[in-house]
Amino acid sequence: MYDIIIIGGGAAGFYAAIQTAIENPSLDIAIFERGKTVLGKVKVSGGGRCNVTHAEFDPKELVSNYPRGKKELLGPFHAHSTGDVMAFFEERGVPLKIEDDGRIFPKSDSSQSIIDCFLKETERLGISILKNSSVKSFLPLKENDGWQITTMNKHYKCKTLLIASGSNPKIWQQLDDLGHTIVPAVPSLFTFNIKDERIANIPGLSTNVEVKIPAKKQYNSKIVVQLKSQVNEQPILESDGPLLITHWGMSGPAILKLSAWGANILNEYNYNFKINVNWIPEYSTEMLEQVLFEIKELEGKKTIARTNAFDIPRRLWINLVAAAKIDKGLKWADATKDILKDLAQQLTQSSFKVEGKSTFKEEFVTAGGVSLKEIDFKSFKSKKLPNLFFAGEVINVDAVTGGFNFQNAWTGAYVAAKAMART
Incomplete structure (x- = not known):
């Protein structure tokens, strides 16, 4: 019989276990992990460096990075935010650094620093870690408001249950069976697959852009001229920032914000x-x-293709000039009004057809999960079932890239831990 069982040996699960044990050292706590290893997502995060969080210290600004969960996370971020997370790791011998774009990493540039910190803390605090313990079912016990957890071979009981299982369809199905509403999961962070001559030969190139997605109702293959009414319509989505051209299409912060x-x-x-x-x-x-x-007027004798007058990569300029059907040898002085209009159109309104998506690195993030209406965000406790708590991606919260998804995990785990320590 455990006091607390945590389903999920990831970032939220470990942080919750540690914070609960710190708050109440007398509790017997166990983490159940279905795999052979724990903290797998932490391991691959940030290209193996672990993007711990983001240097946004104002909760009101911090929540603006969450397409789902913005309103609900404001209070929790006042309780435990970026600075608190940084202090947690630095007090335990993991110095952090803030990079120019605001992302925060361990100074070691290795996610293993975070993993070692967690494993050391769980050992110090006497927290049990049960690997290869895939949870087959969890059912509330009527007699004492506790829970029975069933793995492949064993039954366990606990007073309090925290689910930090991430995007796990089997766990979501069980929660649905128990009466929780599950918002269907869809990918949140992904890159765009695009086959287009303008970007085909320049992978690795990055530049600052503005990207817009028009409403799909505007698409009509029979329309061969651009209508002014279409240009003036508001896009359904837009973002700006660095765009990275890849072998398969487009990525980078500007694209990832759109995907989220x-x-x-x-x-x-x-x-x-x-x-x-x-x-x-x-x-x-x-x-x-x-x-x-x-x-x-100023550069009449020069060729357009070789005169990049703007702050965009030269190879991109050449491709866009070619896309405007401008001959390599055409000089500025010989460019007609229509040619310059076409070039302006290509530079400011390049239209690309997206046909599919790719996962952003190894960081598979989903939108969806336990409905936010069924969670008390003062404690991350279920409103539907007794002594049941949530943390991390199991709930319908997700963020743009840059450490914000981890911050949701840390904050939810901390708030839940404070409440569980008192139950």
């Missing part, structure tokens, strides 16, 4: 849609046309 905020819409589109990229986001199409006419 548009997780449900893009799933409905079956990951087939169009995006419009402004490669020079400080200019609108009309403004850029005027600038190109000025360049024509």
